[in-house]
Amino acid sequence: MIKLPSVHIGRLSLLLSILIWLSLLFVDLVRLFGEINNLNSGIAPAVTWTLEILFFLSVYSFYTRNFQQNANNEFLNLIWRSASTGIFASAAFLIIQLFYLFLGDSNLAEEPFLKNFFYHVHFALITVFLISTTLLWKKLILYQKTKKVVQQWQTFEIGLLIAMFFVYFTQDTFGYSFIFAFVILTILGGFLSVNLKWIPYLTYKEKWKSLLFLSVILLTSIYLFLQANALSGERQIYPINLLDNLFLIALYVFVFIYSLFSFLVTLFNLPTSSVFEQKLTEAINFQRLSQSIQPEENEENVLDILLDSSMSASFADGAWLEMYQSEKNESITQVRWIEKEELQELSDTLESSQAAQEWASSQKADTLEPFSLKVKKGKYQSLLLVPLVINKSVIGRMVLCKEIKDGFNKEMINIISTFARQASIAVENHRLLNQAIENERYQEELKIAQRVQKALLPDRLDHHSSFEICAYSNAADEVGGDYYDTFQQAEDRYVLIIGDVSGKGTSAAFHMAQMKGVFQSLIQLNLSPGEFMIRSNAALSKCLERNHFITASVFEINTSQKLIRYARAGHVPTLYFNAKSQKATYLESGGLGLGILRNMQYEKHVDQKEFTYHEGDVMVLFTDGIIEAKNQKAMQFGFERARSLLEINHSLTPKEIQAILIDTLHNFVGGNGLIDDDYSMMVVKFT
């Protein structure tokens, strides 16, 4: 398959049409020569007709392609192209006429070959004008096309195609069959000519221009018709009639009818044009308002558009817009065409107007409608108050002013209240978006905090061959106040710590970090658990908020003596499984939370204890989040449940014990139940 590049088809059809025209000219001149010299040239008229049809088709295809490529589909541009073609054709006709005028009565003026040449030029120009204009009208007709219109157009085109071949059947220009076909084509063209939907979309100025262009088209087509008619009259000179073709005549009638319709409709559309434009502007303004605010824009832009749109919709002489910041502290954001003094005066008038105040203090903000007000004195005689409502509260108001009485009609008020509502939505969206962005930022910050806090808990626990250990922690919010850690103070001495800051969330997390700092420093001093608590209390008392405290348990494990020393500072008692008695109990001891007594009195409450451990003993340190976890019936997990669980599962490894405790806790709380507090545990098993 040979595929021609599509770019060349246009040029090809142009070249083809020129060639066809030249051969048409040649054929006809040869025939003329034969007739003049009484010789039979042997060329049948059918040859001319065929060439004529080919010429029509090539011009048609050239313009179809040409208009497809030129994407500029502005109505005015289309009409101008047609008008310019008409002017060009008319000018060519005029020049030829002047030429003959100039020749006067000379021999050349009677020269049949020259006359025939110009006759062909005329034919070509008329054809070009009619076909190009028809195709332009096609674009206008098929603007906002429906299936029905497209079908009508196709019927018309088929009719035209058939009309080209009509000449083969009868050369009787005004015979019955000719008139019959002509009437059918005229009716089809007339039906198509009512499709003038493009006209309302022209602006007032464009309408005037299109009137001018259309009148040019009408005048040139009348002129061309008269000229062609004159030529057709001189039959004897022209051996073959090219112009009395059904196709051309039908096209001519169609072009003329459509131009005339367009002209008249545009003319009668002129007075109502401004209304249509006004509505179109309103629609565009509405669209601008309804588009959500772009990130680079702000509320000001929306209010700006609102004020401009409302003023243009109501033909207001002045306006201002005020937004309430907080509690009636109004700030005037935009003022149009109003002097400062006038504004003050009008504001005072509004303040003193009882009706306006009643309107402003209306409780039902979401149903508040614009309110129009008469002013007796001053430049402005009517005011319109328009509320801006977000989320059932009035965030501001717009005041439109007109110099005439009762200046705001119902339509204006309707469209303005729609504008105001739309602008309010845009402002609300903008505010929500900002809020969302801010929230997003907080979430990010919290994520960072979470990561930092995770790093505060040890990723590796110190351990010894004589005990196994594991630990787990979970925060109710992103960050929490639980803490656990291990330290190796000597070859055979380990310290375990578990702590819990009162409250939860961010404040607890900060205190937890302080707790870690204090603990890490004090642990270096090799203090006994009791002393450790006293020092911790003193240090933490200085940095904790007044209503915050920390509970903690400290265990010191001496692996060579198998001795445990511990102290409890208000923390949940530690669960201990004794392998000898096969019983689990909570380690009893006194003690007071850190930061509760912030003076020397604290020492009195410290209670350090010690005991020896044995192989198989298990110790579970936890925070109150586990004990106080509640199920849907508001029952607490409680001490007893944890105790019996350990008693049953003491033979397992610390990891397994921990897993069972956590699983049981989650089952207890229930599928969707959330544990409302931070919870942590550390399980130690002696071997």
Added chain:
Amino acid sequence: MLTIDTQIENTHHILTPSGEIDASNSVQLDESIRHLSESGAKSILVDGTQIDYISSAGLGVFMSYLEDFQEKGVSLKIFGLKPRVYEVFQILGLDQLISIFPDKESALAQ
């Protein structure tokens, strides 16, 4: 849910919180106590019979007034705590610092 009721009986101000005291509403309790303290109350009794649960944040509120009240000579007493709530005070050691009584009569007798 926490509701706090305040009554005056002779020279005693009786505060009755009912419901659960946790991090979200401990501010309410704090405000009630501060209000009493600022209005010059010298004897504050907290009726604990209606408290279903108290979290560490709630305990923090009582704790934060300990020194303040000691300086001003205000007496703070709690009575009628449910066993489970009392246990929480006990674990933290607050029972050593705040006078906690089984019932109103014994609280007033002291």
